[in-house]
Each structure stands twice: as C-alpha cells, then as structure tokens.
Amino acid sequence: MAGRRRAGRCAPLCAGGLAHSTTEGGTYFAFLSDLWRRYPNHWVVLVTDGDGYVPYAATPDRARTGAVVIPDGKPEKMAEICSSVIVLKDPRDLPWAMALLIPRAIVA
Secondary structure: OEEEEEOOEEEEEOOHHHOEEOOOOOEEOOHHHHHHHHOOOEEEEEEEOOOEEOOOOOHHHHHOEEEEEOOOOOHHHHOOOOOEEEEOOOHHHHHHHHHHHOOHHHHO
C-alpha cells in the first residue's frame, strides 16, 4: 500500500496485485523498485511475512517505506528496505500498527 503525501492527506493505493511468489517460496518484492519510481511522493507501507527476495533500496526510498510483519515473519529482511518495521504478535493489532507507520503530519 502506498499513500500520497499531499495537503495533509494520505490517498491509499493498493499494490497487492503486484507482488508475486518466488519459485523458492516467499514474496518477490521486485515490484517495489517500479513502485518507488512511479510514485516518488508516496509513502509505501507493506503488510507481509517478510519472506522472499528484496531489491536494493536507495536511502530516499527506504526512508519512505515501512512494513508491518505478521506473526512468525522475518522482520530482518524488511529492515533491509524499510526505515520502520513493526512486528505483530497478534493480527488484531494491525490497525494500530498501520497508524504508527503513517507520518504524523498526514494523520493530524
């Protein structure tokens, strides 16, 4: 999911259909490279188990990317491409985790 930074609002874009599974299992996050280029003014928030291939993330891209890792996930993989990583112990905690990853200027 990505959200546009504009006038204190966050317009969500769902990119879930862009992720693919790898032959070894896990998610193929290569779509992020294209997403970062297409939407340079958007925040990117991933909800994932963190397992799979992660592309190189330039510092500006990493700074505007966050992840919520579901239980039994691999947060260390997401830390390679995300400035903020939250690990859930219970999926019911997803709403507050998402709120923590949205920049305060957009929420307030």
